[in-house]
Amino acid sequence: MSVKLGVPSKGRLMDKTFDWFEKRGIRLSRTGSDREYSGAVDGIDGISLVLLSAGEIPRELAAGRIHLGVTGTDLVHEKLPRWEQQVEEIAPLGFGQADLILAVPSCWADVDTLDDLDAAAAAFRARHGFRVRIATKYHRLVRDFLTDAGVADYQLVDSQGATEGTVKNETAEAIADITSTGETLRANHLKLLSDGLVLRSQATLWRSRGAACDAGEKQALAALLKRVDG
Amino acid sequence: MPQRARILERAAKLRGYFEQAGARPVETPVLQPAETLLDLYGEDIRARAYVTSDAVRGEQMLRPDFTVPVVQMHMAHGAEPARYTYSGEVFRRQEHDPDRDNEYIQVGYEVFDRTDPAAADAEVFTLIAKALSGLHLRATTGDIGLLLAAVTGLETTAARKAALMRHIWRPRRFRALLERYSGRSPVPPARAALLAASDPMAGAGPVIGLRSRAEVLARIEALRADAAAPPISEREISALETLLAVRETLPFALEHLRDVAVDLPQITPALDRLEARITALAARGVDVDNLEFEASYGRTSMEYYDGFVFGFYAAARADLPPVATGGRYDALTRALGDGGEIPAVGGVLRPGLMLTLEEARA
Numbered sequence: 001m002s003v004k005l006g007v008p009s010k011g012r013l014m015d016k017t018f019d020w021f022e023k024r025g026i027r028l029s030r031t032g033s034d035r036e037y038s039g040a041v042d043g044i045d046g047i048s049l050v051l052l053s054a055g056e057i058p059r060e061l062a063a064g065r066i067h068l069g070v071t072g073t074d075l076v077h078e079k080l081p082r083w084e085q086q087v088e089e090i091a092p093l094g095f096g097q098a099d100l101i102l103a104v105p106s107c108w109a110d111v112d113t114l115d116d117l118d119a120a121a122a123a124f125r126a127r128h129g130f131r132v133r134i135a136t137k138y139h140r141l142v143r144d145f146l147t148d149a150g151v152a153d154y155q156l157v158d159s160q161g162a163t164e165g166t167v168k169n170e171t172a173e174a175i176a177d178i179t180s181t182g183e184t185l186r187a188n189h190l191k192l193l194s195d196g197l198v199l200r201s202q203a204t205l206w207r208s209r210g211a212a213c214d215a216g217e218k219q220a221l222a223a224l225l226k227r228v229d230g
Numbered sequence: 231m232p233q234r235a236r237i238l239e240r241a242a243k244l245r246g247y248f249e250q251a252g253a254r255p256v257e258t259p260v261l262q263p264a265e266t267l268l269d270l271y272g273e274d275i276r277a278r279a280y281v282t283s284d285a286v287r288g289e290q291m292l293r294p295d296f297t298v299p300v301v302q303m304h305m306a307h308g309a310e311p312a313r314y315t316y317s318g319e320v321f322r323r324q325e326h327d328p329d330r331d332n333e334y335i336q337v338g339y340e341v342f343d344r345t346d347p348a349a350a351d352a353e354v355f356t357l358i359a360k361a362l363s364g365l366h367l368r369a370t371t372g373d374i375g376l377l378l379a380a381v382t383g384l385e386t387t388a389a390r391k392a393a394l395m396r397h398i399w400r401p402r403r404f405r406a407l408l409e410r411y412s413g414r415s416p417v418p419p420a421r422a423a424l425l426a427a428s429d430p431m432a433g434a435g436p437v438i439g440l441r442s443r444a445e446v447l448a449r450i451e452a453l454r455a456d457a458a459a460p461p462i463s464e465r466e467i468s469a470l471e472t473l474l475a476v477r478e479t480l481p482f483a484l485e486h487l488r489d490v491a492v493d494l495p496q497i498t499p500a501l502d503r504l505e506a507r508i509t510a511l512a513a514r515g516v517d518v519d520n521l522e523f524e525a526s527y528g529r530t531s532m533e534y535y536d537g538f539v540f541g542f543y544a545a546a547r548a549d550l551p552p553v554a555t556g557g558r559y560d561a562l563t564r565a566l567g568d569g570g571e572i573p574a575v576g577g578v579l580r581p582g583l584m585l586t587l588e589e590a591r592a
Contacts, residue, residue, distance in 0.1 A: 081325040081326070081328075082325070082326065082328070105435075105437075105438050105439050105441070106434055106435040107431075107434045107435055107436065107437045107438060107439075107443065107446065108434075108441065108446055109424065109430045109431050109434045109446055109450065110424065110430070110446050110449040110450045110453065112418070112420040112421070112424070113418060113420070115406070116421075118403070119393065119449070120441070120445075120449060122393075122396060123445065123448070123449060123452075124441055124445070127445060128440065131268075131272065131273075139276075140277075140325075143273055143274070143276065143277055144277070146273070147274050147277065149403075150397060150400040150402050150403025150404075150406070151403075152272050152396065152397070152400070153272060154272070154273055155268070155272075155273055156273055156276075167438055167439040168438045168439065170439060170440050172439075173439050173440060173441055189435045189436055189438050194420060
């Protein structure tokens with residue numbers, strides 16, 4: 001058997017991952033047609049490429065079905081409770097930077113910090129009869145962050161896309177989402193809270209703590225780790 | 231881990247014991263409407279309770295405890311006074327601590343009685359202590375009512391007191407608010423700029439979303455009023471800090487708190503209640519001279535206790551959660567009572583943990 005390396009199956013994340021390994025003398029490539037998710041590895045022995053959706057990589061690592069995987073810090077932290085015990089961070093790859101942030105409408109001139117958000121949420125609930133809605137798909141990360149900050153009287157509403165539009169559409173009062181530049185925020189009349197950075201994320205190479213290795217796989221893994229460390 | 235059959239057998243025995251003490255056995259559904267619990271505890275409850283849903287009833291939670299449904303049942307059609315007992319599973323997510331059980335049996339005893347709250351407190355505590363005797367547990371007591379009284383009586387604005395009350399159960403946020411209201415922590419630069427601005431809405435962009443311009447302006451007004459209010463005095467702050475740090479056996483704690491009441495006279499009625507409770511506990515044979523009192527106890531648990539609080543712990547097994555906990559929750563009956571309210575106190579035991587400890591000793 002061989003060491004399984006999980007890599008995002010398409011787009012910029014896949015291309016940049018391929019580039020990153022190429023620089024370390026390991027050539028990853030997709031084989032067959034563009035629709036077929038199989039890949040090849042050259043330049044090192046005993047490694048096989050598994051192409052997966054970036055969102056599934058944390059789960060596959062935790063289950064030990066892949067030994068190594070490339071995916072964002074945000075996804076690992078959101079999807080794996082006590083992630084430190086399930087995966088080990090091998091190397092940040094220096095791309096795919098994105099911050100998970102909390103943003104409110106720019107017209108909330110009175111709100112700049114989490115402390116303000118908490119106070120505004122109390123007044124909002126008294127006035128509107130329900131808790132301030134924060135649209136996000138990162139439920140665990142955002143809830144842990146707000147619990148830690150002692151923010152009350154909010155509720156998380158699920159938003160799997162176009163999250164910045166939810167405030168204007170009045171399905172949420174605030175948002176927590178990934179942003180790389182902040183332009184989308186400004187275009188949607190939203191602003192960052194000054195202490196509203198939930199998580200700094202980038203594409204990262206992870207190792208599963210639960211994946212079993214036979215002697216051959218151990219050797220291949222050690223060889224690969226040596227290459228990516230250097 | 232003791233066998234489930236043995237846990238159920240012990241649970242039935244404990245329930246019988248509470249029935250002997252005059253409680254009526256009650257059952258509550260496992261599925262609870264999520265809305266009630268979310269309104270009470272906020273989004274934090276989702277980290278502790280399992281949520282499920284269907285297309286008709288919407289979100290429901292696997293009951294994280296019995297207190298809320300028992301209070302609802304009593305407030306809807308209970309006769310007074312009332313004593314209830316129950317036993318059954320509760321469900322708690324344990325994502326931060328997978329070694330803890332996410333499903334376990336609780337047996338509880340709840341008293342709804344207006345006549346003599348101190349006697350009711352003592353009744354619940356001693357019944358539970360007796361059920362646990364032989365396990366050599368360490369008991370801790372506290373009283374959230376002291377802190378509530380202290381905050382209510384502070385010489386400061388109603389808005390500040392409301393903000394502090396809202397965060398009694400979030401000690402860190404509570405402390406941050408105190409620091410600000412006492413002038414110990416500086417005004418954040420963005421806040422100072424906002425207050426100094428002649429037109430705070432300049433450059434704020436178009437108004438989007440449900441929170442209106444009027445609401446934003448109202449809060450800015452409130453911030454201005456707060457900035458103009460004098461800080462909470464050093465005398466009150468340090469008395470409050472002394473109060474929160476009290477941790478000794480009951481008689482010494484009472485004496486110490488009477489000293490604190492010189493600077494915080496508003497806690498005197500709550501101290502009289504504490505004293506009445508000590509007398510009631512002693513009358514029931516509790517060794518109050520050696521019973522611990524911790525003024526901050528119960529502030530980080532589920533936020534419905536507002537008076538007497540207690541817990542029983544296995545001193546040698548710090549890894550285990552408390553074997554029994556309880557307290558007074560008058561405000562919860564108000565929140566769920568639809569206009570009604572009644573003084574209420576209760577506690578729960580975990581027969582599974584009792585058996586674990588007994589097996590370890592055997």
